[in-house]
Amino acid sequence: xxxxxxxxxxxxxxxxxxxxxxxxxxxxxxxxxxxxxxxxxxxxxxxxxxxxxxxxxxxxxxxxxxxxxxxxxxxxxxxxxxxxxxxxxxxxxxxxxxxxxxxxxxxxxxxxxxxxxxxxxxxxxxxxxxxxxxxxxxxxxxxxxxxxxxxxxxxxxxxxxxxxxxxxxxxxxxxxxxxxxxxxxxxxxxxxxxxxxxxxxxxxxxxxxxxxxxxxxxxxxxxxxxxxxxxxxxxxxxxxxxxxxxxxxxxxxxxxxxxxxxxxxxxxxxxxxxxxxxxxxxxxxxxxxxxxxxxxxxxxxxxxxxxxxxxxxxxxxxxxxxxxx
Numbered sequence: 001x002x003x004x005x006x007x008x009x010x011x012x013x014x015x016x017x018x019x020x021x022x023x024x025x026x027x028x029x030x031x032x033x034x035x036x037x038x039x040x041x042x043x044x045x046x047x048x049x050x051x052x053x054x055x056x057x058x059x060x061x062x063x064x065x066x067x068x069x070x071x072x073x074x075x076x077x078x079x080x081x082x083x084x085x086x087x088x089x090x091x092x093x094x095x096x097x098x099x100x101x102x103x104x105x106x107x108x109x110x111x112x113x114x115x116x117x118x119x120x121x122x123x124x125x126x127x128x129x130x131x132x133x134x135x136x137x138x139x140x141x142x143x144x145x146x147x148x149x150x151x152x153x154x155x156x157x158x159x160x161x162x163x164x165x166x167x168x169x170x171x172x173x174x175x176x177x178x179x180x181x182x183x184x185x186x187x188x189x190x191x192x193x194x195x196x197x198x199x200x201x202x203x204x205x206x207x208x209x210x211x212x213x214x215x216x217x218x219x220x221x222x223x224x225x226x227x228x229x230x231x232x233x234x235x236x237x238x239x240x241x242x243x244x245x246x247x248x249x250x251x252x253x254x255x256x257x258x259x260x261x262x263x264x265x266x267x268x269x270x271x272x273x274x275x276x277x278x279x280x281x282x283x284x285x286x287x288x289x290x291x292x293x294x295x296x297x298x299x300x301x302x303x304x305x306x307x308x309x310x311x312x313x314x315x316x317x318x319x320x321x322x323x324x325x
Contacts, residue, residue, distance in 0.1 A: 001182040009151040009183045010040045010116075010172065013158040014078065016186075018048050021076060024162060027054040027063060028080030028116075037082050038118065038177050060086050064093035064115060071113040072101065076162060084119030084171060085131045098167040099140040110165040114158070120211055120261055121309050122175035127297035130305070132262035134209070137169040138239040138271075144168040144192050145238040149213035151181040153236060156190030164192060173211045195242035197249070201231030204319050205249040207272055209235050209260040212310065216259055219312040223319060230319065238268050246272065247279035254285040255322050261309050264292030286325040289318050 004012065018024045026041055032055040035042030045053040056063050060081055067077035081087060087094075098111050121130050138145040146161060146168055148154040154172070161168035198213060199220055208216040213234045220230035231249055235241070250256045256276055258269040269290040276288055291310040299305050 001184060003180045004151050004155075004183040005177065006148075006151045006154050006172070006179050006181075007038060007040050007177040009155040010158055011042060011044075012183070013155040013162075014041065014044060015047070017159055017162045018044065018052065023074060024076045024078065025052045025054065025070065026078045026080065027056050027067065029056060029058055029082055031055060031080050036080060038174070040116070041080065060089035061093050064090040065097065067113045067115070068093055068097045068101070068111060071111045071167075072109055076112050078114045078116060078162065081115060081117040083129045084117045084133050085128050087117060087133055087136065090115070091136070094137065094143065094167070094169070095140055099143045102142060102166070111167050112165050114161045114168045114170055116158075116170045116172065118172040118174045118177075120173040120175055121298055121305050122211065124300055124302045124305055125174070126300035130298035132210075132260070132293065134171050134238050135262060135267050137171075138268065142166050144240065145171065146192060147171045147173075147210040147236065147238060149173070149176065149208075149210050149234050149236070151179065152183045152188070153190055153196070153234070155183055156188050157192065157236065160189045160192050163189075168192070171210070175211050179214075190236070193237050193240035193242060195236050195245045196234045197231060197245070198234050199230065199232040201229040201253065203229045203253055204255040204257065204322060205231045205233060205253045206315065206319075207233045207235055207246055207256065207258045207276075209238065209268065212259045212261055215310065215312045216315060219315040219319065222312065222316050228319060228323060235272065241272065241275065243275045243279060246276055250276045250280040251283040254283055256284070257289045257291060257315065257318055257322065259291045259310055259315055261293055263295050264290060265295055267292050286322055289322055291315060291318060
């Protein structure tokens with residue numbers, strides 16, 4: 001199977017879906033002539049023209065609001081918001097329009113739109129360009145919150161998101177854009193709301209989100225030499241959450257660590273730990289352990305930034321402690 005970068009896999013998904021459906025349009029800052037600040041929309045305007053790939057002013061709420069209107073009128077818009085931090089500027093259109101219009105109108109209309117954005121740490125981009133805000137969008141009714149961790153999932157999940165009849169917030173990780181991996185050619189959709197076992201194991205389950213899937217896999221490699229077998233699950237979709245797969249793994253291993261790059265307190269790790277405990281309490285050998293970011297702004301210093309989020313080393317230490325309980 002050929003290998004693509006995460007960014008190239010996203011570009012291929014956009015290209016194929018725009019070829020398949022003439023109603024798919026792309027809009028955002030610098031998505032047309034420039035090809036997107038991270039190159040994900042490169043070449044699309046040359047192929048599909050400036051009526052389907054549209055550069056917009058710097059107005060996140062206006063971009064998402066326009067996409068809501070487009071979606072309600074029969075198009076399938078994909079909005080690119082340059083940094084996830086700027087979701088705050090578009091939350092009115094997301095929370096008070098995209099997420100509720102179908103309900104308000106008794107399901108007589110749908111809002112099939114995708115908001116693509118990126119975030120996370122690892123590039124020392126500072127406190128206004130490094131947030132992990134998936135918990136915000138996962139709190140909106142009807143809105144899917146998707147977080148691909150591999151090139152194959154980036155393509156397969158984005159294609160499913162574009163075909164969804166409900167709004168999807170697609171949270172890419174900046175640190176993964178140049179990561180390469182095998183990607184199927186052509187039609188290979190990954191269903192929304194499904195998690196994936198990326199590494200089977202028998203002693204501990206690690207449920208990881210986005211870039212933390214790679215950290216978890218690296219820690220699992222380290223611990224294998226010590227005789228500890230770690231099952232790594234890529235959660236993939238925070239909403240809807242694949243509770244069945246997470247709980248089944250927890251029942252098999254009896255020990256669970258949940259790992260995310262967003263805040264530990266009030267973050268997605270709390271929700272995941274809760275649903276696992278509710279579903280598999282009797283089989284757990286110890287309380288679910290959570291690893292997340294410190295509740296502070298993300299520092300611009302690379303060394304301080306790295307100290308705010310979990311790592312393979314922190315995860316390995318947590319697993320060793322858990323194995324003693």
